[in-house]
Amino acid sequence: xxxxxxxPRVSETDGVGHINNTTLPVWFEAARNPLFSLFxxxxxxxxxxxxxxxxxxxxxxxxxxxxxxKICVWxxxxxxxxxxxxxxxxxxxxxxxxxxxxxxxxxxxxxKSEKIPEGIRExxxxxxxS
Numbered sequence: 001x002x003x004x005x006x007x008p009r010v011s012e013t014d015g016v017g018h019i020n021n022t023t024l025p026v027w028f029e030a031a032r033n034p035l036f037s038l039f040x041x042x043x044x045x046x047x048x049x050x051x052x053x054x055x056x057x058x059x060x061x062x063x064x065x066x067x068x069x070k071i072c073v074w075x076x077x078x079x080x081x082x083x084x085x086x087x088x089x090x091x092x093x094x095x096x097x098x099x100x101x102x103x104x105x106x107x108x109x110x111x112k113s114e115k116i117p118e119g120i121r122e123x124x125x126x127x128x129x130s
Contacts, residue, residue, distance in 0.1 A: 046108070072088045082102055
């Protein structure tokens with residue numbers, strides 16, 4: 001499991017007093033930085049590999065300014081050229097949101113997906129959701 005702590009900002013709080021729903025996809029993406037580093041270690045966008053194909057976000061409980069959030073990311077499935085992630089967001093030890101996301105290992109220059117390299121596949125296996 002990958003884990004990231006995020007400190008909510010005042011600017012992410014909406015008029016109803018909770019963290020705005022548009023903020024969560026950005027936070028979940030921030031928690032994927034270790035995965036982005038696996039596929040594109042130098043973070044060169046001209047060689048970027050991870051392209052999002054699908055995401056499904058489920059809001060479970062409101063999130064508020066003033067307490068950090070913890071995001072946990074597991075690998076749910078490793079395909080030939082794609083991977084599916086299971087993500088959970090907690091505040092004060094309570095589950096507040098769940099997300100499922102599918103990424104494709106994509107070669108931008110060639111305009112097509114590529115097989116996930118064996119070394120990356122082995123690292124991903126360490127983070128499989130049981």
